[in-house]
Amino acid sequence: MSARVIVAGAGPVGLTAALALAQAGVAVTLVEKRAALNTASKASTFHPPTIEILDRMGVADVLHDKGQRVERTQYRTAQDGVFAEFALDLLADDTPFPLRIHLEQSRLTPIMLAHLTRHPAAEIRFDTEAIGVESTESSVTLVVQGPRGVERIEGAYLIAADGARSQVRTALGIAFDGTEYGHRVLRLMTDEDLTRRLPGLAPISYLHNGNKSASFLKMPDCWRIILRVPAEVDDSAALDEAWILDRLREAWPGWDRVPHTIHKDVFGASRRLAATFRSGRAVLAGDAAHLTNTRGGMNMNAGIHDSDAIARAVAEALRAGDPDIVARAADARHRIAAELLIPRTDRTVMGGLDWLAHIRKTAADPIAARAYLLTSAMLDMVARPAMAVSP
Ligand SMILES: Cc1cc2nc3c(=O)[nH]c(=O)nc-3n(C[C@H](O)[C@H](O)[C@H](O)COP(=O)(O)OP(=O)(O)OC[C@H]3O[C@@H](n4cnc5c(N)ncnc54)[C@H](O)[C@@H]3O)c2cc1C
DSSP states (O other): OOOOEEEEOOSHHHHHHHHHHHHTTOOEEEEOSSSSOOOOOOOOEEOHHHHHHHHHTTOOHHHHHHSEEEOEEEEEETTTEEEEEEEGGGGTTTOSOOSEEEOOHHHHHHHHHHHHHTOTTEEEESSOEEEEEEEOSSOEEEEEEETTEEEEEEESEEEEOOOTTOHHHHHHTOOEEEEEOSEEEEEEEEOSOGGGTSTTOOSEEEEEETTEEEEEEEOSSOEEEEEEEETTSOHHHHTSHHHHHHHHHHHOTTOSSOOOEEEEEEEOOEEEEESOSEETTEEEOGGGTEEOOSTTSOHHHHHHHHHHHHHHHHHHHHHHTOTHHHHHHHHHHHHHIIIIIHHHHHHHHHOOHHHHHHHHHHHTSHHHHHHHHHHHTTTTSSOOOOOOOOO
């Protein structure tokens, strides 16, 4: 039996799995259907446990050097201004990185690939699409279509990180049920300094006016404004300047015009969960396993956590000759997605006056605020090494 592990998909999740395995001394083959890494603008938020994982892997410098540090989360209303603010340094005893970092995921993935490329245990094949899976009790074979035609790659385990439309998941016959959120999401990137219009605006801020809201996210080179697009408004209508201005004014009437726009787009949002994260020697991770709203910025982070946990379990299972170690890790990640990731994101998306009252009360009490931050920073969603206590 081959001790090689196969990873399908070179997004942030597949790259984490492949690099973690290579660094654990496991021979790994990573297949990616594209000719090169995806450079699209997608995830932008790195939460503390994710920074810890990337730091352990030696690839976090780009986050610290190029990313936007976020040390406070802010809530405002049009009427009262700032009504709640959370300082992330309340987490100083819980993580070496009590902050979030904003950076495009496409700034991190090339660094991970460069590390992987230099690793003697890793083989990377671009232009190679996973098209089928064959399993036995003790091995798994990924069928791929690439420059050399159709091939079969045999491994001891397969980690499927081939995204939301995962062909591996389909080949394994694993259901991916769920529903769409009742809105789509509009992102507007501006190179204007929004703190001139909204003094004191924190790098992640939520502005509410009744049941209307807008989110503001500071990136290293721009602000992102996030608005909701109701199902009945089509994309072209939502991208219209007048429509955007109306939505901005609903959240805060002081807008005189739409900020200078360098990019805008609309994307759909759905919540989906694979019925199981494993089948035989194959394990699902990242978007192949779970999808949720981008509010709270958790799905990629959870995918990186999946890969870290599963790669460690695979390395351990190979050493111990015990595949149950991988099964338990996959089931634990499934529980986290079902019981924490998706419900927590849904709660944040739902908002509402009760939620805002809860946020106001929580921010005013440092103990409750720390408990809230532990969950919004996803620190309860990972099994982490105990933090070293400085003398
Ligand atoms: C606009 C937007 C904003 C977002 N913001 C956030 C955020 O702030 N925080 C957050 O945590 N998440 C966010 N997300 C979600 C995040 O981008 C995804 O969760 C993340 O990209 C998932 O990574 P992945 O590696 O699982 O999948 P992907 O990034 O989709 O990567 C999958 C890879 O597999 C490859 N592939 C596909 N099929 C095959 C095949 N058959 N064979 C081989 N390779 C294949 C693809 O080409 C791709 O390279 C956002 C998403 C969007 C769209």
